[in-house]
Amino acid sequence: MSLRSPLGTAKGLGSAKDGLHHWWAQRVTAIALIPLTIWFAFKVAVLSQSDYQTVIECIGSPWSAALIVSLVVAAFYHAALGMQVIFEDYIGHKAVRVSAIMATNLLLFLLGAAATIAVVRIALGG
Numbered sequence: 001m002s003l004r005s006p007l008g009t010a011k012g013l014g015s016a017k018d019g020l021h022h023w024w025a026q027r028v029t030a031i032a033l034i035p036l037t038i039w040f041a042f043k044v045a046v047l048s049q050s051d052y053q054t055v056i057e058c059i060g061s062p063w064s065a066a067l068i069v070s071l072v073v074a075a076f077y078h079a080a081l082g083m084q085v086i087f088e089d090y091i092g093h094k095a096v097r098v099s100a101i102m103a104t105n106l107l108l109f110l111l112g113a114a115a116t117i118a119v120v121r122i123a124l125g126g
Helices: 006-011 019-047 052-060 062-090 094-123
Strands: none
Touching (some): 019 062, 052 094, 062 094
16 A cells, blocks of 8 residues: 555656755744844834934944845745745746746845845954
């Protein structure tokens, strides 16, 4: 007796054994984004009436820079995971789906790297 469905047997497809990691990574980044986003929104609200130098000093502090970089990394990784799920669910043609995932991951990586570099430059006084 096989545990495979008739369709899985007919097509020779089974579990990719990959989904659990993806699911957990998406949940962990979502949970991490909750306090980071609240902290960032509070920080933006507090600094909204501050002068340029005060904002630069705040972003440049080690704790603020670390939390902003953590927010950027978690947000862009979470976005990449979410977009991959959307593409896998709604794009039928495999080549188009893989191309869309690769292009999105590249774009999100470049944007995340640019944001991280900007925060690090501010933190290092450059």
